[in-house]
Amino acid sequence: MRLMNKKTILAALGAAMVLTSVSAPAQAQRDPAYAAARASGEVGEKADGYLGIVGAATPALQRLVNDINIKRKAVYAKRAQAEGATVEQYAFAAGCLAVMRTSSGEKYQTPDGTWMTRTGDAPTRDPRCP
């Protein structure tokens, strides 16, 4: 009887672990279209914390960028409120990091508005960036 109980408990624990691993979302990945646009340099990170179109805008690119930026703004707004900051301030801080996180070959915007291609060197950022 005790053995049965142990087995039952073990089974339940196992099931719980399986359920947890299934329900926990895998590390969210970029949408393939977004990842491709970043890699090709069609879109880049702006200094203000939002995504920008680097070259000529197409309806598809504009839709993609708008979609990302609306989602970003929602995240910024929620967390800015918790931090007692404005959405603009929070977005700027996130922009500092987003530019820093660009991979080699991706585009980012310098404080004067110029689009640059990220190299192995540190990106040109606003002096207020940490």
Next chain:
Amino acid sequence: MTHDELTVMGVPASDLPMNTGISGKIGRGVLALGAVSMAGGCININAPDEAIVIELNVNIQAEVVYRLAEDAGNAIEENADIF
């Protein structure tokens, strides 16, 4: 009581001394004279070659960015699909 009786004791609102009479013109003349005499001094100010850039983000201070950056880093990690 007529309208005349109501206003006779006070100065009509439209009769502002600033805009009428000689005194206003004299005042402007003195100001112009002041400007001329200042131009006669030896201070020369040359216009800068570069365009004057007005910093629009003055409301964002470095300390604020520094404080927010830690949380912003977490926000980016937690929403990696849109960053």
